[in-house]
Amino acid sequence: MKQTFAIGIGGAAGQGVATPGDIFAKIFSRRGLNLNAYNAYQSIIRGGHTFLTIRTGPEKVTNMGDRIDLFIPLNQDSMDRHLKLLTAGAACIYNADTIKSGAAADGVQLCPLPVSELADITRNKVAQNTLAIGAGLHMMGIGFAALEEVLREQFKKKGEAVVAENIGVARAGYDYAAAHFTAFANPLPKTENKYAILSGNVAMAMGGAAAGVKFYCAYPMSPSTGVLHWMAAHARKAGIMVRQVEDEIGVINMTIGAAQAGVRAMCATSGGGFALMSEGLGMSAMIETPVVVINCQRAGPSTGVPTKTEQGDLWQMLGAAFGDYPRIIAAPLDIGDCFKLIPELFNLADRFQCPGLVLCDLLLSEGRLSVHPNDLDFSPPIDRGELITAANGNGALSAASTNGGYKRYKITDSGVSPRAVPGLPGHIHTVATDEHQEDGVLISDEFTNPVKRRAMMEKRMRKVAGIEAAVPPPALSGPRNADVTLIGWGSTQGVIEEACELLNEQGISTNQLQIRWLVPLHGEAILEILNGSRHTIIVENNYSGQFARYLRSETSFVASGHIRKYDGEPFMPHHIADAVKEQLAGNTKLSVPMHEIMV
Amino acid sequence: MASSVQRASQLNMADLKGKVDPDWCPGCGDFGVLAALQKALVELQIPTHNVVTISGIGCSSNLPGYINTYGMHTLHGRALAVATGLKLANHELTVIVTGGDGDGFGIGGNHFVHTMRRNVDLLYIVMDNQIYGLTTGQTSPTSRVGMKTKSMPFGNIEAPVNPISLALAAGATFIARGFSGEQKHLTELIKQGIEHKGFSFLDVFSPCVTYNHDNTYQWFRPRVKKLEDDSAYDSSDWTAAMEKSLLWGEEIPIGKFFERTDVPTLHGAELVLNEGPLVHRELRVPADAARSFIKELM
Numbered sequence: 034m035k036q037t038f039a040i041g042i043g044g045a046a047g048q049g050v051a052t053p054g055d056i057f058a059k060i061f062s063r064r065g066l067n068l069n070a071y072n073a074y075q076s077i078i079r080g081g082h083t084f085l086t087i088r089t090g091p092e093k094v095t096n097m098g099d100r101i102d103l104f105i106p107l108n109q110d111s112m113d114r115h116l117k118l119l120t121a122g123a124a125c126i127y128n129a130d131t132i133k134s135g136a137a138a139d140g141v142q143l144c145p146l147p148v149s150e151l152a153d154i155t156r157n158k159v160a161q162n163t164l165a166i167g168a169g170l171h172m173m174g175i176g177f178a179a180l181e182e183v184l185r186e187q188f189k190k191k192g193e194a195v196v197a198e199n200i201g202v203a204r205a206g207y208d209y210a211a212a213h214f215t216a217f218a219n220p221l222p223k224t225e226n227k228y229a230i231l232s233g234n235v236a237m238a239m240g241g242a243a244a245g246v247k248f249y250c251a252y253p254m255s256p257s258t259g260v261l262h263w264m265a266a267h268a269r270k271a272g273i274m275v276r277q278v279e280d281e282i283g284v285i286n287m288t289i290g291a292a293q294a295g296v297r298a299m300c301a302t303s304g305g306g307f308a309l310m311s312e313g314l315g316m317s318a319m320i321e322t323p324v325v326v327i328n329c330q331r332a333g334p335s336t337g338v339p340t341k342t343e344q345g346d347l348w349q350m351l352g353a354a355f356g357d358y359p360r361i362i363a364a365p366l367d368i369g370d371c372f373k374l375i376p377e378l379f380n381l382a383d384r385f386q387c388p389g390l391v392l393c394d395l396l397l398s399e400g401r402l403s404v405h406p407n408d409l410d411f412s413p414p415i416d417r418g419e420l421i422t423a424a425n426g427n428g429a430l431s432a433a434s435t436n437g438g439y440k441r442y443k444i445t446d447s448g449v450s451p452r453a454v455p456g457l458p459g460h461i462h463t464v465a466t467d468e469h470q471e472d473g474v475l476i477s478d479e480f481t482n483p484v485k486r487r488a489m490m491e492k493r494m495r496k497v498a499g500i501e502a503a504v505p506p507p508a509l510s511g512p513r514n515a516d517v518t519l520i521g522w523g524s525t526q527g528v529i530e531e532a533c534e535l536l537n538e539q540g541i542s543t544n545q546l547q548i549r550w551l552v553p554l555h556g557e558a559i560l561e562i563l564n565g566s567r568h569t570i571i572v573e574n575n576y577s578g579q580f581a582r583y584l585r586s587e588t589s590f591v592a593s594g595h596i597r598k599y600d601g602e603p604f605m606p607h608h609i610a611d612a613v614k615e616q617l618a619g620n621t622k623l624s625v626p627m628h629e630i631m632v
Numbered sequence: 633m634a635s636s637v638q639r640a641s642q643l644n645m646a647d648l649k650g651k652v653d654p655d656w657c658p659g660c661g662d663f664g665v666l667a668a669l670q671k672a673l674v675e676l677q678i679p680t681h682n683v684v685t686i687s688g689i690g691c692s693s694n695l696p697g698y699i700n701t702y703g704m705h706t707l708h709g710r711a712l713a714v715a716t717g718l719k720l721a722n723h724e725l726t727v728i729v730t731g732g733d734g735d736g737f738g739i740g741g742n743h744f745v746h747t748m749r750r751n752v753d754l755l756y757i758v759m760d761n762q763i764y765g766l767t768t769g770q771t772s773p774t775s776r777v778g779m780k781t782k783s784m785p786f787g788n789i790e791a792p793v794n795p796i797s798l799a800l801a802a803g804a805t806f807i808a809r810g811f812s813g814e815q816k817h818l819t820e821l822i823k824q825g826i827e828h829k830g831f832s833f834l835d836v837f838s839p840c841v842t843y844n845h846d847n848t849y850q851w852f853r854p855r856v857k858k859l860e861d862d863s864a865y866d867s868s869d870w871t872a873a874m875e876k877s878l879l880w881g882e883e884i885p886i887g888k889f890f891e892r893t894d895v896p897t898l899h900g901a902e903l904v905l906n907e908g909p910l911v912h913r914e915l916r917v918p919a920d921a922a923r924s925f926i927k928e929l930m
Contacts, residue, residue: 245915290717411922455702463703
């Protein structure tokens with residue numbers, strides 16, 4: 034079992050949960066450790082309860098894990114909620130002046146800090162947080178210099194006095210722990226690696242910049258807003274026009290307008306906003322103007338739980354917009370993939386002149402992961418497809434020559450018609466959401482012609498075969514002859530992978546089939562894999578088994594069992610491992626694990 | 633919009649003719665608007681490949697198919713949003729948005745207000761016939777109280793929107809009203825609207841001869857009075873414009889209600905566009921910028 038260490042910090046919104054989280058994250062990352070951070074929070078600016086989990090280790094850390102090693106409750110409520118999660122070897126550092134500990138399990142070290150004795154709490158309101166960071170780092174076996182460096186950066190803007198004050202307080206916590214608390218059994222190691230730490234939203238925004246996005250617009254909606262924030266903050270450096278729009282209907286239409294002018298254009302939203310974009314997606318497909326649209330799923334339906342994760346929008350996305358049309362739908366597998374996927378999807382959308390949709394979720398959008406800087410490639414391959422960039426040679430500006438013989442919707446074997454953008458002489462045409470003939474003239478009004486309609490429909494839909502050939506089928510990871518095959522899609526990649534490790538360690542050989550490309554699905558390749566599997570279980574973060582139903586509709590494949598979770602919180606590895614055992618014992622075919630962390 | 637105007641050689645009316653003829657009902661006011669628009673483009677001599685005509689859905693929104701410029705026939709109510717994106721991606725293009733009163737003031741009302749306050753540099757022509765035509769005659773947002781339609785057979789009981797007052801309140805920087813029956817006047821307003829740097833709103837009385845039997849050519853003709861004929865009228869005076877906008881009945885003003893030139897356009901205010909249109913930029917982020925984006929995460 035690989036070495037990891039997880040810290041849980043709980044408190045009310047506005048109490049400063051984020052700052053200690055950032056400080057720990059920086060220190061871990063600078064030691065060359067991987068990390069994964071997930072913040073369970075509510076839709077409130079001050080108050081309520083938030084619980085941040087930061088898990089670190091020398092090897093890849095893909096999820097929040099099953100265990101809290103160090104718990105720092107910032108108020109009584111957090112202590113009361115979470116102390117019971119700790120098991121032998123874990124520790125709880127808390128402000129002894131304001132918080133009373135409850136009964137802890139055997140082997141749990143309670144570490145009360147006499148905050149008012151160690152710091153001047155009239156001057157430093159967050160002294161308890163800084164003391165706890167200092168104490169915790171000592172117990173992890175990390176030298177004080179690492180903390181001093183980060184505090185210096187953190188408070189630099191507030192002047193030397195504030196820097197010195199915070200370093201002093203942290204030092205007091207560090208020394209107090211040295212004298213009074215027992216260090217953790219395994220000190221945190223150090224490696225030579227250097228990682229960037231980023232959220233999925235930042236990754237998707239940066240992936241957009243790397244793909245050459247020149248126009249981004251959005252309406253604020255959790256959990257997608259981080260994309261807008263990154264774009265807005267970096268717009269000038271990256272040369273991107275960023276707009277906040279009146280609603281998501283405006284967003285999708287503005288994005289399509291920019292794309293029609295010839296730039297790569299992107300937008301992001303969550304389920305509710307995506308619902309409003311539905312009609313626009315049909316336009317993108319009908320006028321054959323490529324856009325990339327990101328849906329960061331949150332728990333629905335309706336306003337739902339804005340700060341909680343879910344994989345509940347698959348069928349909305351599959352059914353978005355009326356009529357049949359070609360499109361691509363992909364679900365990033367982790368935060369690094371959030372970056373990588375965007376340039377890939379733009380290339381496909383440009384090549385096939387259709388919408389490219391990203392089905393992300395809060396877990397990735399707002400979670401944070403250490404990613405190797407080499408995996409953030411700002412020079413990915415770029416393929417703009419059949420985009421005509423030169424005038425057709427006549428150079429004349431009068432209309433008689435500008436009509437030429439150009440047909441925007443020329444019927445081709447691939448279904449893709451070379452695309453010219455406004456401003457280019459010699460290619461004047463009108464794109465239309467009404468059904469049209471090759472030159473763009475409407476056939477929907479007085480000239481409707483079944484032969485032409487059929488030809489245009491078939492032209493567009495021929496792209497589907499091309500898209501399928503351009504996208505790789507999914508692959509099985511783990512032993513081919515495993516007892517159990519776990520099937521997941523998108524953001525559950527990491528947690529299922531760790532569940533497989535747990536199960537394999539416990540003698541239940543398990544492999545994993547993780548789906549990244551939802552459309553095209555490559556149903557035949559999936560069937561070939563699954564027909565060779567013994568016991569198949571589909572794991573997904575929703576109530577009805579949306580992927581299970583989709584897989585069944587595409588392949589007639591019925592899985593042996595299902596593990597589902599729809600309480601707003603992500604899976605933990607043991608949820609999946611325990612459910613597999615329960616199902617192998619024949620107790621049930623549908624497991625719905627209970628989330629033990631009450632947030 | 634003058635910066636985007638490049639003079640062409642000998643552009644004439646025939647050059648602006650679309651691939652097909654309009655399928656509007658004989659006598660429809662929209663013919664007059666199309667002709668005035670084509671005439672204005674000829675008089676301004678803007679190369680047709682640098683013009684994009686964008687519409688929503690409805691009878692009047694079929695216009696881009698009937699004029700030989702680049703065109704987009706988009707979704708009902710969404711033309712202004714599409715046009716904003718297109719203009720921001722290539723602000724060298726001359727963008728003209730056309731549509732009807734249902735498209736612009738009903739389903740597209742939200743975009744109408746926000747496009748005006750943003751001062752997006754484009755001309756928005758509404759062919760206002762106070763009725764839904766393509767859906768065969770229902771009440772529209774500009775239908776007068778009492779008007780009987782298929783959707784309100786006992787008479788409309790909802791107050792109409794006043795497009796001119798709304799545009800004034802929303803911050804449009806060029807606001808005018810034309811009448812399809814006044815060709816020369818309308819052509820002049822379109823030219824001014826194209827040349828104005830910022831959002832130009834042109835509401836045009838464009839009678840529906842099939843479904844609106846109240847607001848006909850005959851009804852409008854004796855009522856419309858050109859603001860240009862009143863030498864005392866000052867179109868830079870917002871309050872005067874607001875007062876004029878409220879007139880309806882025996883006297884209905886047409887012409888330029890309001891113009892101001894001191895508000896930056898949206899593309900002009902955004903520093904990202906200082907280096908020229910987005911569409912002409914390198915796709916790649918500069919290497920030093922890319923490095924700094926990663927460095928700030930470490």
